Amino acid sequence: MNIFTTVMSGAPEQLFPLLDKTQQLLIMTDKNIVGLDCIRSFLHGIEKQGIHYTLVDDLPAEPTDTDVYQLIEHLPAQADLVLGIGGGSVLDISKLIAVLYHPDAGADKRTRFDRLLNADNPQHRIPLILVPTTAGTGAEATPNAIIALPDKLTKVGIISPVMLPDYVLLAPAFTTSMPAPIAASTGIDALCHLIECFTACIANPVGDNYAMIGMQKFFMNIEHLIDTPEDLTIRMNLLWASYYGGAAISHSGTHLVHALSYPLGGTYKIPHGLANALLLVPVMKHICAGCTEKLAQVYQLLPSAKPDLPVTEQAQALIDYLEQLVARLKLPTRLNAVGISQEQLPGLAAGAMEVKRLLNHSPVSVTEAEILSIYQSITD
CATH class of the missing domain: 3.40.50.1970 (Rossmann fold)
Incomplete structure (x- = not known):
C-alpha cells in the first residue's frame, strides 16, 4: 500500500x-x-x-x-x-x-x-x-x-x-458555509499546530519548513477572511496553511496547547479549535523564555513586523499580536465563557498531565501545579 x-x-x-x-x-x-x-x-x-x-x-x-x-x-x-x-x-x-x-x-x-x-x-x-x-x-x-x-x-x-x-x-x-466563529476557531487550531510544531523540543528542519510556510499563509490571510469571507483565494490559502500544519505534525509534534486542550474536549466536549484558542496565548506566555528566538522568527512573518526590534521584544510582540488576533476573531478568552469554573480546574490539570506524548514535546518542562496555574490565568 x-x-x-x-x-x-x-x-x-x-x-x-x-x-x-x-x-x-x-x-x-x-x-x-x-x-x-x-x-x-x-x-x-x-x-x-x-x-x-x-x-x-x-x-x-x-x-x-x-x-x-x-x-x-x-x-x-x-x-x-x-x-x-x-x-x-x-x-x-x-x-x-x-x-x-x-x-x-x-x-x-x-x-x-x-x-x-x-x-x-x-x-x-x-x-x-x-x-x-x-x-x-x-x-x-x-x-x-x-x-x-x-x-x-x-x-x-x-x-x-x-x-x-x-x-x-x-x-x-x-469551506464557504462555515459560520464565522467556526472559521475563526478552526483557523486558530491550524495556527496552534504550526507554532507548536515550530517551538517543540523535537522540532526539525523538515517540520520547521512546513511550519514557516503555513504560518506565512495563515498570517497573510486570516484577517482578510473576516472582511471578505466569500474570497475563495483566501480560503484556499488557509486550507494550505491548515494542510501544512498537519504536515508539520507528521514531522514534529504539538505540545502544551494541545495537551491542555485535550481534557476540555475529552471531558466537556468543548470544540477543539475553541479550546486551543483559549489556551494559545497563556501557553505562549509560559513557554516564551524557553523558545524566545523561535517566537521572534514567527513574529517576523507578521505583515506588521518591525524587524529592528530586539529578539526578546519581537517574541513579546508576537504574543501581543496573538492576544489581539483572538479578540478580533471574537473568540472567548476565559474558561468561564465555555462553562468551566475554578472548581473544575484541578481535574483538568490532572487530565492534562496524562497526555505525556505531548507534554514531552514542550520546549519547557511543566509540573501539574504550573498547568493548574495556566488554567487559572484564564478563569475568573
Missing part, C-alpha cells in the same frame, strides 16, 4: 475518476455537512457518474470511544474505499474505519478497535480519500486519529503512517 499522499486543489469533480474505480464506496460525513448545497451537488454528481455509494452522515464531533463502538455496529458489511468529507472529527473517524475494513483487521471491528486504543498501531487499511471542510485541523495530513476517553478525562491518539490518506482534495468551495 502506498502511504504517500497525492494532494489536489480546486473543484470537487476531480475526484470522480478516482471514485469510478470502486465497487463499494463508503462516504463518511456529518449532518451539518451533508445538508449543504455544495455537498448535495457533489453527491448528485457522483450518482450521475453511475457510482454507487453508502452514506454515513451522523458522525459525531469530538468522537469518544463509545461513539466509535456505536458506529461500528451500524456500518455496512463491506467497503473497498472510504471517502471522508468534513472537519477533523470526520476525517479522523474515516481513517479509523479505513483501517477496520482491511481484511487483516479481522471480522470483529470492535475487538480490533479495542486493540488500537491500547497502542496496537495499525499496519494496513483500505484506500482512503479525505476532503476537509474546515481550514484548521489539518487532519488530512496527519497520521493520527484522536479519540476522546471521557472516563480518563482526556484523549488518545492512534498513530501510524498508514493513517495518511491516498488522496487529499483541498476544495475552498466546501
Whole structure:
C-alpha cells in the first residue's frame, strides 16, 4: 500500500475518476455537512457518474470511544474505499474505519478497535480519500486519529503512517458555509499546530519548513477572511496553511496547547479549535523564555513586523499580536465563557498531565501545579 499522499486543489469533480474505480464506496460525513448545497451537488454528481455509494452522515464531533463502538455496529458489511468529507472529527473517524475494513483487521471491528486504543498501531487499511471542510485541523495530513476517553478525562491518539490518506482534495468551495466563529476557531487550531510544531523540543528542519510556510499563509490571510469571507483565494490559502500544519505534525509534534486542550474536549466536549484558542496565548506566555528566538522568527512573518526590534521584544510582540488576533476573531478568552469554573480546574490539570506524548514535546518542562496555574490565568 502506498502511504504517500497525492494532494489536489480546486473543484470537487476531480475526484470522480478516482471514485469510478470502486465497487463499494463508503462516504463518511456529518449532518451539518451533508445538508449543504455544495455537498448535495457533489453527491448528485457522483450518482450521475453511475457510482454507487453508502452514506454515513451522523458522525459525531469530538468522537469518544463509545461513539466509535456505536458506529461500528451500524456500518455496512463491506467497503473497498472510504471517502471522508468534513472537519477533523470526520476525517479522523474515516481513517479509523479505513483501517477496520482491511481484511487483516479481522471480522470483529470492535475487538480490533479495542486493540488500537491500547497502542496496537495499525499496519494496513483500505484506500482512503479525505476532503476537509474546515481550514484548521489539518487532519488530512496527519497520521493520527484522536479519540476522546471521557472516563480518563482526556484523549488518545492512534498513530501510524498508514493513517495518511491516498488522496487529499483541498476544495475552498466546501469551506464557504462555515459560520464565522467556526472559521475563526478552526483557523486558530491550524495556527496552534504550526507554532507548536515550530517551538517543540523535537522540532526539525523538515517540520520547521512546513511550519514557516503555513504560518506565512495563515498570517497573510486570516484577517482578510473576516472582511471578505466569500474570497475563495483566501480560503484556499488557509486550507494550505491548515494542510501544512498537519504536515508539520507528521514531522514534529504539538505540545502544551494541545495537551491542555485535550481534557476540555475529552471531558466537556468543548470544540477543539475553541479550546486551543483559549489556551494559545497563556501557553505562549509560559513557554516564551524557553523558545524566545523561535517566537521572534514567527513574529517576523507578521505583515506588521518591525524587524529592528530586539529578539526578546519581537517574541513579546508576537504574543501581543496573538492576544489581539483572538479578540478580533471574537473568540472567548476565559474558561468561564465555555462553562468551566475554578472548581473544575484541578481535574483538568490532572487530565492534562496524562497526555505525556505531548507534554514531552514542550520546549519547557511543566509540573501539574504550573498547568493548574495556566488554567487559572484564564478563569475568573
